[in-house]
Amino acid sequence: MNMQEAAERADAILDRTFAAVEPAVNWTHGETSEGDCDVSRRRAVMTVISEERRGSFLGVVERHWKGEGFSPLGVNASRKMPATYFETPDDFRVRLRFGGNGQAFFEVATPCVDRSAVTAPTAETVGPNYAGGPIPTPDVRSDFWSGGAADSPKS
Numbered sequence: 001m002n003m004q005e006a007a008e009r010a011d012a013i014l015d016r017t018f019a020a021v022e023p024a025v026n027w028t029h030g031e032t033s034e035g036d037c038d039v040s041r042r043r044a045v046m047t048v049i050s051e052e053r054r055g056s057f058l059g060v061v062e063r064h065w066k067g068e069g070f071s072p073l074g075v076n077a078s079r080k081m082p083a084t085y086f087e088t089p090d091d092f093r094v095r096l097r098f099g100g101n102g103q104a105f106f107e108v109a110t111p112c113v114d115r116s117a118v119t120a121p122t123a124e125t126v127g128p129n130y131a132g133g134p135i136p137t138p139d140v141r142s143d144f145w146s147g148g149a150a151d152s153p154k155s
Contacts, residue, residue, distance in 0.1 A: 002116035003039050006092075007032070010041040010108035011121050014092060017106065017148040018043070018126075020064035021057070025049075030105065032120065037112040045104035046127050047147040048138045049078060057145065058084055061096050070094065076099055079089035081119075101137040102146075 001009075010018060030042030038104045049057050062072070076083040076097070085098035091111035098104055120131065127140060 002114040003034065003037070003110070003118050006110035006113045006115050007039045007041060007118050007121070008055050008093060009090075010110055011123055013108050014043055014106055015065060015123055016068070016088075017061060017094075021060055022030060023144050024126065025056070025104075025142065025145060026125075028125045028127060028129055028135060029123075029126070029131035030107075030135060031131075032118065036119055037047060037115055038110045039118055040107055040109045041121060042108075043106045043108075044135045046136075046138050047140045047142050049098070049102045049104055051102065053083055053147065054079075054104075055143050057104060058082055058096065060146060062086075065094065067138065088096050103138045 017031070025045050025047035027043050027045050029046075030044050031040075032042070033040045062084055066072070068088070070088050071087040073085040073093070075085070078120055081098045081100075083095065084095045088094065093107075094110040095107045095109075096104060130136065
């Protein structure tokens, strides 16, 4: 496998992950970085994920990754900025972490492969594509993902 093929595999992992998230979220491509023999692909979620929904979002992604045969490597259980880390059977490392303002960031890092040129990802974003520039804070509201404790019925 060369770096381009590995980048395409990383994109496929991200495509399947986003397809598993219901309700769907808006996202944009993040930076692609290349090492001597590896590639990292990134995507940022542009839908606001409320602090109350972050555990649910992580759970959806973790269940999908486990269903794909990925192995858990670790978690950051911080309430405000949680993260989860997995590895695929073919040694790709996948990560979901939350940054400020409820923005979720995905990264897939490839194992070391044969050196080659790497093209930009081709998947159509859901919402504007901010690739190559600064990614703004999430600005898309979702009835489900952006909701929180204030939206829950009072007991």
